[in-house]
Amino acid sequence: MKTVLLITYFFPPQTEAGALRPFYLGKYLKDYGWDVSIVTPPAPPPGASPPAPRGEAAAFKRILRKWPAFQILKNVRNSLVYFPDAARSWIPQAVREANARFRSRRIDALISTALPGSAHIIGAIVAKQQSAPWIADYRDLWTENPYRPFGHVRNSIERSLEVSVLRRAAAITTVSAAFAASLSLIHGRDDIDVIPNAGDPQDWQGISDLKPAAFSLCYAGRLYKGKRSPDLLFAAMAALRKAGDPAGLSVRFDFYGPEGEIVHEAASRHGVADLVFVHGVVSRQLVLEAERASAALVLLLRDDEAVSDEYGSKIFEYAGAKRPVIALGRSGSVLQTFLDRTGLGIFVSTADECAAGLRRLYERYRRGEFEPEYREGWSTFTAPALAERFAAVLDRICSQA
Incomplete structure (x- = not known):
């Protein structure tokens, strides 16, 4: 059985939705000929699921949030301190751990799944150092993400970083045809693989x-x-x-x-x-x-x-x-x-x-009707099917390496 190294910032027991896709890969890829070695932070990342403030703290936060200058200052601080994202401090540790895995066993390929974009930076570094075929998986868009709070200058700089980082990817996967179209424009390639999210x-x-x-x-x-x-x-x-x-x-x-x-x-x-x-x-x-x-x-x-x-x-x-x-x-x-x-x-x-x-x-x-009114012939995309699609991409890039 071949082995893939999976680099992911989010993984159970975290409750983030972003933990599910890598979890399903870790759970089901073995059914399609791929053992999985996972590199993820040893503890929930700081701020991954922060508790809601209460009492005076909540009231003070509400006051600050209504002050425009506070939000501007906060965005500037985040733009400077957390480049490219809050996971930046994990990069050196993850690279060391990934390289140690390569030394301790045979690893045939790697997958990084983002966001955060730092996961792809780790994937690019390790793929280069180990001359390994690499899949860059986009659960969400990176610099084209509409939830980013940054301005044009920061986005332009980070777009250049994204393009540079992804040049080494043997394959790029994402969750929808619309995301694939966006990624094709960013990276100048028309071979983006669409593998939807799934349920188990x-x-x-x-x-x-x-x-x-x-x-x-x-x-x-x-x-x-x-x-x-x-x-x-x-x-x-x-x-x-x-x-x-x-x-x-x-x-x-x-x-x-x-x-x-x-x-x-x-x-x-x-x-x-x-x-x-x-x-x-x-x-x-x-x-x-x-x-x-x-x-x-x-x-x-x-x-x-x-x-x-x-x-x-x-x-x-x-x-x-x-x-x-x-x-x-x-x-x-x-x-x-x-x-x-x-x-x-x-x-x-x-x-x-x-x-x-x-x-x-x-x-x-x-009336006692509490299930959806499903259309005839429809069924959900399942986690085993997701793993099977990834296994096919892994087999392809390994045969081309």
């Missing part, structure tokens, strides 16, 4: 699949400092309750993740604080149990054309929960097309559409 049916073994006890909505994930916002959802919940609609009188919203103070503030603005429950960062097992216990699952997208090509990985986890999805974002998103094609849920762009969607979901829940 085994994740749900032992988790009850009973009718939800209440008309509860669940969101599990990050808000990216408010770039993903629950305001539209809360406005719809408030309008339904004010109108005396049964959906508005029955609904509750459960939030799992960091940045809970953003959720509290939004709920208070819309007068639905009593319907909103913030649970903070919990284990992945508890998240899956919460998703399965919900009547519907919420996806929040940034209201920006720049993210219209964004799928994310959460939709595949939600598919495993077997609960309908209500996604909120700008019309025209690829996720809107995906939901229409699969029957996994509904996509809304306005408060009125959201209210109508909640009414529809409530009526189905009231």
Whole structure:
């Protein structure tokens, strides 16, 4: 059996969504002829899942966040100190560890998966030092990522770095055709392999699949400092309750993740604080149990054309929960097309559409219908299939080396 070295900044027991794709590779590549040796930080990276501030600390943070000069200074500091990203201090350690793995056993290829971009820097250094074929996997875009807070000068410098680093990659993989098109322009190559994110049916073994006890909505994930916002959802919940609609009188919203103070503030603005429950960062097992216990699952997208090509990985986890999805974002998103094609849920762009969607979901829940209305012939992309696709790329680049 051949061996691949997998370089990843995120890996379980971290609860970050970015930990799942490398975890599935580590779990299933052996079924397709590849043993996996994993290089990852020995402990959760600082700030990977920070607890939400409380009390006076939370109040002080809210004041600072509303001061424009503070955000400008913070962005300048981050731009200078964390170049190319907060994982920069891990690079020397990871390179040493990777080279030690090559010395201790035969390794036939390596994969780095990003973000952060530092993972690709490590991959490029090790690939050069060991003359090994290398796959650079983009779970998210690097310098084209719409969630980056940096300006034009910083982005231009880092774009040059990205292009230089990736020149040595024997293959580039990513999660969607839209990302592949962007990467083709950046790197001047048309051989980008698309391997979607996946869900693992085994994740749900032992988790009850009973009718939800209440008309509860669940969101599990990050808000990216408010770039993903629950305001539209809360406005719809408030309008339904004010109108005396049964959906508005029955609904509750459960939030799992960091940045809970953003959720509290939004709920208070819309007068639905009593319907909103913030649970903070919990284990992945508890998240899956919460998703399965919900009547519907919420996806929040940034209201920006720049993210219209964004799928994310959460939709595949939600598919495993077997609960309908209500996604909120700008019309025209690829996720809107995906939901229409699969029957996994509904996509809304306005408060009125959201209210109508909640009414529809409530009526189905009231009738005891709490699974998605799947389109005939559709099935989710699974973690074993993801590993099989990566194994095929590994076999190809090794045969060309």
